[in-house]
Amino acid sequence: MRALATRLHVAPNALYSHVASKTALVDQLLDDLLGEVEAPPADADNPAHGLENVMASTYRVLFAHPELVPLYLTRQGSRGPQAERLGGVMTALLAEAGVGGRANRAALRVLLVYTIGFAAFTTQAGPVIGPQQPPDKAELAANFTAGLRWLLVGITHQGQAC
């Protein structure tokens, strides 16, 4: 708050005329950023493809704002209107893919955890566990997409013989 106030050439406590607390400010910031995620209305033709697009767009937006990603983890995601909008689109896409009820919520959770988690762990330099070289952006994005597709295959083919 003090750093922000300095950048605005204002006393620190002046911020509290515009925002209730640091937490409230951060929450607004996080939800606003989700507005950049492209989530077109559910396409019944290929819901799995739609889901891949939405999650990939989310990953790209998060990856482009590395400073904010840790805050999503601290704040346990977001609950503003933008988050609601994305959740709605994903739920609809999953339903069109034949995943409803409890499985729908479970799949939503898995996809979000994977996407935000991946963004979090690829946004900062450094290894996750053990000695690893930091891979470049293109390789990370490819890793993300590969894992995402495995999840989507599992989610949409749930219970089917292989």
Added chain:
Amino acid sequence: MRALATRLHVAPNALYSHVASKTALVDQLLDDLLGEVEAPPADADNPAHGLENVMASTYRVLFAHPELVPLYLTRQGSRGPQAERLGGVMTALLAEAGVGGRANRAALRVLLVYTIGFAAFTTQAGPVIGPQQPPDKAELAANFTAGLRWLLVGITHQGQAC
């Protein structure tokens, strides 16, 4: 640090005779906790099953220590001897499952991100995105296992026709 010092009935700066900084202390704590993860030496008979067991054990350990999970995210995992041990076991298991080279590192990353991410998002109460009821522990564990299996199927069947 001050809270810890109080619990030890000691002045805050006394801690700095035993630890270089708060970060160093946290890093040690995190790596020590990973010592509780059961990671038996790689079993060539069924490496995919071994991977599922290691990741499930990791999830259980993290879930049992909710206060520490956010710190793994802040500290970007861990780099101590215990982290090295787990990384080694996972790499070996993946190699025995026929996943080597670049794919090995990618798979390692995907599995760790998924596991730590899932622990992080299920350790705190509250929705991730949108309006969700907080599910109970058993349901969360089942969700975790389901997603983990999808990932393992994708990782080990990579490139094979379905």
Added chain:
DNA sequence: ACCTGAACACCGTTCAAGT
């Protein structure tokens, strides 16, 4: 080797007062 008091340079936030 391990502790202490005192201090430094920070935080987020509140309160009363100004325009």
Added chain:
DNA sequence: ACCTGAACACCGTTCAAGT
């Protein structure tokens, strides 16, 4: 409505000094 100075109750950390 929006800002201010002053203050409160915190942080992690350092330094010099004690045993």
